Amino acid sequence: MEVLFIVFLFIFGLIFGSFFNVVGLRVPKEEPFANDRSRCPACSKELAWYELIPVISFMLQGGKCRSCKSKISLLYPTVELFTGILFVLCYMQLGFQLELLTALLFISMLMIIFVSDIRYMLIPNKILLFFLPAFIILRIIIPLEPWWSSVAGALAGSGIIFVIILLSRGGMGAGDMKLFFLLGIVLGTKKVLLAFFFACLFGAVIGIILMLLKIIRRKQPVPFGPYIVAAAVITYFYGEQIIHWYFLKF
Numbered sequence: 001m002e003v004l005f006i007v008f009l010f011i012f013g014l015i016f017g018s019f020f021n022v023v024g025l026r027v028p029k030e031e032p033f034a035n036d037r038s039r040c041p042a043c044s045k046e047l048a049w050y051e052l053i054p055v056i057s058f059m060l061q062g063g064k065c066r067s068c069k070s071k072i073s074l075l076y077p078t079v080e081l082f083t084g085i086l087f088v089l090c091y092m093q094l095g096f097q098l099e100l101l102t103a104l105l106f107i108s109m110l111m112i113i114f115v116s117d118i119r120y121m122l123i124p125n126k127i128l129l130f131f132l133p134a135f136i137i138l139r140i141i142i143p144l145e146p147w148w149s150s151v152a153g154a155l156a157g158s159g160i161i162f163v164i165i166l167l168s169r170g171g172m173g174a175g176d177m178k179l180f181f182l183l184g185i186v187l188g189t190k191k192v193l194l195a196f197f198f199a200c201l202f203g204a205v206i207g208i209i210l211m212l213l214k215i216i217r218r219k220q221p222v223p224f225g226p227y228i229v230a231a232a233v234i235t236y237f238y239g240e241q242i243i244h245w246y247f248l249k250f
């Protein structure tokens with residue numbers, strides 16, 4: 001029964017991941033994402049149901065459009081797969097409790113932002129505004145310990161990015177700042193600061209690797225969102241253990 005539920009949740013995640021791709025790609029362009037058939041971005045051919053099966057269609061078609069043979073972005077199966085895996089992780093970590101809803105919504109928002117930021121270097125306001133009331137209500141029903149950690153976290157998280165924007169003139173954007181406000185509500189003060197630390201660490205390490213491999217140039221603007229997303233996921237699930245481990249060790 002348990003296994004069946006996990007398999008179900010994984011498939012559920014794959015399907016939602018496919019939806020998050022569409023939302024993340026269409027919302028910044030002000031395109032409707034509801035009643036509109038999916039098309040190949042290269043040849044505009046309408047896709048049949050068997051070309052829209054998460055991950056599987058991509059693999060069967062060898063990552064190419066069936067009509068025009070142009071390459072399909074790896075972003076699609078990656079987001080689908082990660083959403084599936086992370087939905088399962090939510091349940092494995094939390095079991096059946098109301099916080100599971102927070103976790104699933106949190107992952108959903110982060111996956112959409114990941115898509116938008118990697119493709120357009122943009123964190124859409126509409127997405128943040130959609131999730132903000134849900135997170136506020138959930139943190140009132142399931143408060144952190146202490147309850148004001150959500151308030152302090154939102155202010156600390158967005159405050160740090162605000163200072164960085166002032167000092168660096170262009171390193172980070174207003175989207176990053178607003179995202180950290182939401183992260184603070186969900187994660188609380190300690191964890192949002194940890195998430196900030198990890199995001200910078202990932203950004204620096206991966207940035208240096210990409211520069212050494214000459215994939216990006218020095219000073220080339222790169223989206224910071226994907227690092228924030230990775231940091232937020234790790235901190236949400238393992239922040240407590242990491243903080244505990246750190247204070248035990250040092």
Ligand SMILES: [Zn+2]
Pocket residue numbers: 040041042043044045065066067068069070
């Ligand atoms: Zn095509």
